[in-house]
Amino acid sequence: MYNEKVMKVFENPKNVGEVENYDAIGTVGNATCGDIMQITLKIDGDVITDAKFKTFGCAAAIATSSTATEMIKGKTLDEALKITNKQVVEELEGLPPQKLHCSVLAEEAIKAAIEDYKNKKGA
């Protein structure tokens, strides 16, 4: 059901864990549905210098977490906000239809983390 790229990323995901002294954290999903994604960010000015994830979920959820964190590293906050779930799926060369919600979760986790940062800064 999964393509080779997804399985490869799932087997050896990048950016696992929590960024030390992170500037932002975003957690989306819930355990009831079987998917929780947490993304932590280190931000310098408006550039994401580091991103890590912790995910409770299926192979697709882990693969999209890894890919999404890879995609936002080095990006400005505005650039990161423009990343869509479709781009995450393209980067993984496709996901089975019933797994597309995992990629939505990745997009939402990035947005939640950036929002957390903006709220903290605003406060």
Next chain:
Amino acid sequence: MKRIYFDHAATTPVKKEVLEKMLPYFSEIYGNANSQHMFGRDAVKAVDEARDTVARIINAKPSEIYFTSGGTEADNWALRGAAHALRGKGKHLIISSVEHPAMIATAKQLEKDGFDVTYLEVDKDALVHPETLKKAIRDDTIFIGVMTANNEVGTIQPVKELCEIAHERKILFFTDAVQAAGVLKLDVKELGVDMMSFSGHKFYGPKGVGVLYIKGGTRVDPILTGGHQERMKRGGTTNVPGVVGLAEALRLADEKREENAAYVASLRDRFIRGVEERIPEVKLNGHRTKRLPANADFSFRYIEGESILFHLDLAGIAVSSGSACSSGSLEPSHVLLAMGIPEETAHGSIRFTFGPDNTEEEVDYAVNVLADTVKKLRAMSPLFKVQEGEKQYV
């Protein structure tokens, strides 16, 4: 890479002896068992022999054995066929809440047709209690169905006792024995059941063929209407190689039943011991002793079943997951939820089912891989917070 099969509850390979017995019935003895000429008579002879064998093993009469396309059809037939035949007497059906989807989905459809269905509660080990059944019975109850053993967690139900309760109230009792056939002793007279289903491919026979035992005198409508096959009860050309294979597989399984069960249970117990010793925060699902010899079903807290399944798959180990994510729905297994297991724990469940061809080395290898996998996945789970060097869980 060595491939290890720990999914015998899903299906089993066809035994070589079984295949050899089936092969002539494809191209040599190919007659339609419904034809009157010599080709047909040759086919009938094989089908009759198969029917006799199955009847003998479950202590039924040959005229009480009906061949179907598998367990799903047999379950559908028992439930829907009885409901329709007995609707003049009442509209209330009782099945357990941990039945196979072939029963649950059929019951849901019958609800739409105007039947009332009670889904019996089970305890934390998936057992149906006789008291629960007694309380659920109504004056208009016409059917009670409780599986012999559960396909996910392996719990063995007190079928004989439940059947007696049904019969005290003169209610028809059916048991789905798909997971039990070839493994447990199934004597329909001893159990007392009115109907029983099973499926060839679960005991080293072919896929696409099953049996519904219907005790003589039991009222059940056909659901596959057509020709005169199976004494007018089930239309459709008889799958001659299939029934020959099913009967031979059941015969061989029955011959070595106790020996195989003891060996497979020793593998299961070695596996359960290994997992419980090596991996913290796990839960064995199902009853610890009243369980199928081949089944070990575990929940691994804080992680999700499908990711465990694929890590094992990458290491060459084939298992099955009760996780929602494998099916595409967001709901985890209805069996685990009925047992009162919280959803997030239910999501992290894996079923291991062993067979006589498995070895202790395979079991030990799987425990090792599993311990590494669980550690790796917990390290990336936001639900799991462990301090370095100490066991401290959220």
